[in-house]
Amino acid sequence: MDERQVIEAREVWKIFGERAEEALRAVRQDGLHKAEVLERFGAVVAVRDVDFAVEKGEIFCIMGLSGSGKSTLVRHINRLIQPTHGQILVNGQDMGALSAEELRALRASRIGMVFQNMALLPHRTVRDNIAFALELRNTDPFTCHQSANGLLETVGLAGYGDAMPSELSGGMQQRVGLARALAADPDILLMDEPFSALDPLIRRGLQDEFLVLSRTMDKTTVFITHDLDEAMRLGSRIGIMRDGEMVQIGTPEDIILHPKDGYVADFVQGLSRLKLVFAHRIMERPEIYDKSHGNLADADTWPQAHPKADLNSLVSLIVGQQCPIAIRDNGKLAGIVTKDALLKGIQG
């Protein structure tokens, strides 16, 4: 097994309903659709034969329409839900094989979770909510208090420690949920639409902060979102779900450039490519360029860029110039980007 794989899902199925087992057999044999299963067995296929792996330090974004099974899938990772079939491995450990005690220990210390509906404890103050995970591990009250205050500061709610959750706005509650998930300093974070109720400004700030946090502290994150821009900004890789199935998994660029089917293409349609497509995707090899233009010798006088430069920066370089851009990797000429190629690249 790959050492760096922190979370791995193997053939995970989840069917809700009394006759789940029966329905599972029928679905696997005859490949029934979600609607057919509901009609015949009164059971809901929420997750359908999903395989994926998340590596250490990655932010794995899951996207999909409402009801496509995203929340159900992440709940399998800390085993709030038992799969009908399949396995979930966390750090190589089969979650299904853990005893109740081991599972509790794992949840308390290694996996933090932010819920779509916040699910704060209404009878506890904001500070006590944040310190909840610590308290469950019998941490002393002083430490609880201190670390909760620190986290309140991080999420921009300093001074709200003694408020009750019901006194906060939806967005503030989401931030409390985030702080609560971070309190026990877990190395795996499961985040179910954690920023959905925030205004764009705070959202962007928290996204940036979250990126820094997960990089510096090497956290592994599964992040559910409806917001494509957010997925593109944060996601190391993105998984797209439809009716319980994982339709496609890939880097943001991958998904934009090679959508697997119409559903995925619809999903990523209208997204600005400027920051997601890079020079190496659209450049011509120097030999080929030379054959058609024959002025490669002047390459040193042209604007220079790195293969990882995005289209946005290439546009700034080429504006007002007559010549193309030379792409160099460690000083070596790797390719040429002409104006035409750039325009084509933006168009997609």
Add this chain to the structure above:
Amino acid sequence: MKVHAPGGQDGGQATAPPDNSDSLASFKEFAGPRGDRYGRTFLRIQQAKLPGYHLNTSALIGGFLWAALRGNWPLFWIGFAADMVAAVNMALVHKYDLAAVQAAADGKDFLVQRYDGWSDAHLQAALILFFAGRLLLGWLADRLYYHHYTRWRINRSLPSGQTIKRLGVGMLAVLLVAPLTIYRASQFAPDQRSCIKLAHMIQDGEQVPLKDRFDCWTISEFPTLVWLQRPPQYSFPRNDDGTRSIVVKEPSSQRPVNLNNWLSEHIDQGIGYMKAFYGWLFDGVTRWIRVLLNAVEAVFVGTPWIVTSLMLVMAAVKLAGSRMGVFTAAVLIYMMLFGFWQTAMSTISLTVAATVICVVAGLPLGIWVAKSKVGAAVVTPALDIMQTIPSFVYLLPAVAFFSVGKPPGILATVIFAMPPMVRLTALGIQHVPASTKEAALAFGASPRQLLLKVELPLALPSIMAGVNQVVMLSLSMVVIAAIIGAGGMGFIVVDALARTQVGRGILAGIGIALIAMMIDRVVQKANRM
């Protein structure tokens, strides 16, 4: 619903009469014979134009027979009941007329007068009931029949039209009910005792008039069968070494008994057996309750009144604010002025002790009910039974096993007052949102932590409502338990009742009401704060 006339113009002249042919056809299909007449009436009902005095003469004259013919059974029963009661009254007139003649023959003038009076009263009642019943039926007939029609439109299997078969069914019902009922009213029914005597006479082979037999079997108490062998008599005398032995004696009489006597004798013997061989259990329970009660009474009764009253007022202020403090002080002063202090404190002690037991036992039971299917399956039916049995009845088993005094009183109170504690605790826990519990589990809460840190705190309002109810129920039951010697304010009322000292009883009753108000208000306010 809007009915569009075929070919009619929308938004046309408002004066055009609406086309009712659809409705009329449907009415006629439903009514069958005399469809025109019912069609017209139903149309007027539909348009809310039926005059208030409208009567259906067929129903007025035909009575319940009309309803049977039309298959409208509710009207049939209304009409039949009215006529039946009128007939019973006529039978009573006959009965008292005969009785008056008999009394006159016996020379008992005062009886003659009384019977004549009754006879007249029943005659008036019979006439009024008969005519009023018919009028009512005639008035209701078309209105209910229209209702019947609307239901028939939804469900075509309902009776419609008019058939002779239904008339037969109606007559059959009348034949089954009417003759015996009227006969019963016209006779002086034998009482149960004389019927038992009669049964014995028959067993001994004596001649009994047929009418007496018939009366005993049909118009007296439901004839219980006397067919069970009387059970032998058990006693459990104590031996010299303290153990008990079982002695069986033949039953005192060989006559068979009915089910009631047979089973109650068995129950008595069962209780005797339990007391003889498991007496230690009941004694133990009694002792523990007494220990608890002594501890509570030490606070309320054993402490000088100055200290107790100050303590109570201060507690009220602290728990429920200064206004409740003033009210509490007023209640306590009433108790002192009328010399109820000790008794009132004794009642409060009983209430507190019962409440403590209810809470201590009810909370875990409630948690069990909420958490386990088995718990719910076992406890819920038991609670249902406990709540349907009248409070009075609890006193019986308490006395049977624990004899009289305060401990059995508290025990009966606990059984009476505990159900809301269990129910509301379970309800509170079950209503904790699943998402909140899930969040706690996701952060690694153990079942114990989930219960203590999430479920119980969130269920607390419901639990406190349960405590409030327990306190109030305990107080009411503690008063009733005075009948079995629990003492307190209830005893004064019971005693006053027995000696018809109305004044004393009323003063004590007001005292009880004041205590109830005081406790209720304080507990409620304290819950809200």
